Amino acid sequence: SSSLRIVLGDQLSRDLSALDGLDPARDVVLMAEVxxxxxxxxxxxxxxxxxxxxxxxxxxxxxxxxxxxxxxRLDDPQNTGSFTGEVKRTAARHKPARIIVTEPGEWRVLQAMRGWEGETGLSVDIREDTRFFASRRRFARWAADRRSYRMEFFYREMRRETGILLTPDGEPEGGHWNYDAENRKPLPIGYTLPKRQRFAPDATTREVLDLVARRFPDNFGDLEPFGWAVTRADALAALEDFLAHSLPRFGDYQDAMKRQAPFLHHGLIAPYLNIGLLGPREVCAAAEAEYREGRAPLNAVEGFIRQILGWREYVRGLYWHRMPDYAESNALDAHRPLPWFYWSGETRMNCLSEVIGQTRQHAYSHHIQRLMVTGNFALLAGIDPKQVEEWYLAVYADAFEWVELPNTHGMALFADGGIMASKPYAASGAYIDRMSDFCGSCAYKVKQKSGHEACPFNYLYWAFLIRNERVLKGNPRLAMPYRTLAKWPAERLSAITREAESFLNSLDAS
Ligand code: DLZ
Ligand code: SF4
Known part of the structure; x- marks a missing residue:
């Protein structure tokens, strides 16, 4: 009998489980712009x-x-505007015997899917998303009985299970699981970055660009220049370009930041992985081959593979394991509204205006900018997690809730109280100055601790620790700064708090 197969916008993979066993003579695939x-x-x-x-x-x-x-199509006059509406309409048109779909990437969509049997009167087969290394069940097995989930241990199990970067006797290649200590170098002055391959819009993309310009005139972000790959063939070309020219130095400068240089040696493939144009297995295999063939060093290849085999699988596992409660916690009791400059980019803090500017131009900024600039500021300023999460989910081409939420809620904001991270990733201006060239042309002075010219990250950092002392003081990874704070007289602490409050109160909310 015939089935209606549904493919969502982030499920664009020919090996999608919803397409397994498809009979072209009888089955219909539904894709809907809603x-x-x-x-x-x-x-x-x-x-x-x-x-x-x-x-x-x-x-x-x-x-x-x-x-x-x-x-x-989005502008089809019959379009009901929702997945559920389009599934009902298509089911009425084709009268299939059943509906087959792959589990989605977001909790809210799974809830909708669970209503489709009732809505259509058809059986709905929600299949596992087999494109990930670890099924939801596999992650749950690892997470059972753990109070906190450290990525590093999950990642080692994934390495063992897949054999990726293992020696023939099952040891980690090179003797260590992790080469992060080698991966924190700032960019040398005068360093020439590889040029990245971008893809000129074809006629189909041009038509879509016109549609988006018409329908979403006021949304955040430049529409052009548009350089993303939109086919599997071009996504594979982008991967090849990364492997050949950027992977070898990816490790060394993984955490570096530079003005006018949004891409550095980063993969730029998260958008392709997350909508299904590339698969994590082929990407890890290709990166491992670069190491085995002697074309890229181990610290680069291991660091890159850890992002995909480790982080990406881990955040997805954690999302499904802890939702829907995960999104509701607010461990640091943060309630300040998101400052308007997150959308406008208009701030005298150069690091933030650089990163937000790159985000507006490319719907992209790299992980350390998301964590240590926009994320760090939101953490220190005590911005409401929901508002920060909405921003991250909106502005990045690779953002779907399964990946955005744990990274923002857990990693950047510590709003889960330490389920993911062993400490908040809070840093003062000195970190940004060490890893970037942003501070040299900033209106603020990174070395100044207080006063109207002082880098706001400096007093915000201490004010954050003072404000959250009750929750954070017992954290062994924060013992050092709390020992420093304990030596300061009470007037100094209240002056820091006052300065931070008055700065934050001067920001316009969105
Ligand atoms: C993000 C997105 C957008 C903007 N538009 C569509 C669309 O028109 N049709 C579609 O099938 N998917 C779209 N998506 C991706 C979905 O939001 C995504 O599938 C869900 O968030 C589940 O991960
Ligand atoms: Fe950012 Fe402070 Fe550096 Fe300015 S001085 S760029 S605000 S870290």
């Missing part, structure tokens, strides 16, 4: 264009194979 998905957060315009264009290209590839695709 207003709900474009508006549940105010996405960056490039992110919307990227997803819609990739969806249109993927539909064309399925059709070229002889598969029937019912493709609903």
């Amino acid at each position: 207003a709900d998905e474009a508006t549940y957060v105010p996405h960056h315009r490039q992110k919307i264009a990227f997803i819609l264009s990739a969806m249109r290209h993927f539909a064309a590839e399925l059709r070229a194979e002889g598969i029937t695709v019912d493709y609903v």
Whole structure:
């Protein structure tokens, strides 16, 4: 009997479980551009264009194979604007015997999917997303009985299970699991960065860019220049470009930041992985081959593979393991509204205006900028986690809730109280100065601790520790700064708190 197969905008993989066993003679694939998905957060315009264009290209590839695709466009007058509405409409049109879909990347969509049997009267087969190394069950088995989940241990199990970067006797390649200590170098002065391959929009992408310009004139973010790959073939070319020119130095300068240099040696493939144009297995295998063939050093390859085999799998496991409660915690009781400059980029703090500017231009900024600049500021300022999370989910082309939420809520904001991170990633201006060239041209002085010219990160850092003393003081990884604080007279502490409050109160909320 016939089945209706559903492919969501972040499920653009030919080996998707929802397409397993598809019979082109009888089955129909539904792909729908729906207003709900474009508006549940105010996405960056490039992110919307990227997803819609990739969806249109993927539909064309399925059709070229002889598969029937019912493709609903955003501006179709019949479009109901929601997944559920489009599933009902398509089911009524084709009268399939059942519906087959792959579990989605967001809790809210899974809730909707669970209502589809009731809505359509058809059986709905929600299949596992087999594109990940670790199933949700596999992660749950690891997480059972643990109070906190440290990525490093999960990652070692993944290495053991997959054999990636192991010696023939099952030991970690090179004798260590982790080479992070080698991966924290600032960029040398005058260093020439590799040029990155970008992809010129074709006719399909042009049409989508016009659509997005018309429908979302006021959303955050530049629409052009648009340089993302929107097909698997181009995503593979982007991967090749990264492996050949950027991977060898990826490790050394993983945490470095530089003005006007948003990409450095980063992979730029998270958007492709997260919508399904590339798979994590092929990406890890390709990176491992670079090491085995002697084209890239171990610290780079291990660092890169850890992001995918370790981090990416771990955050996804944690998301499904802890949702929906995970999103609700607010361990540091943070309630300040998101400052308007997160959207406008208008701030005299140069690090923030650089990173937000890159984000606006490219719907991208690299991990250390997300963690240690925009994330660190939100942490120190005590911004409401929900507002910060909405911003991260909206502005990055790679952001879907399964990956965005744990990274923001747990890693950047410590809002989960330490389920993910063993300490808050709080840092003063000195860290940003060491890892970037942002401070030299800043209106503030990074070495100044107080006064109107002082780098705000400096007093915000101490004010953060003072404000959260009750929750954080017992944390062994914060023993050093709390010992320092204990030596300061009470007037000094209250002066820091006053200075931080008055700075934060001067920021316009969004
Ligand atoms: C993010 C997004 C956007 C902007 N638009 C669509 C769309 O029109 N159709 C679609 O199928 N998916 C879209 N997506 C991706 C979905 O939001 C994503 O599948 C869910 O968040 C589940 O991960
Ligand atoms: Fe950022 Fe402070 Fe450096 Fe300015 S001085 S760029 S605010 S860290």
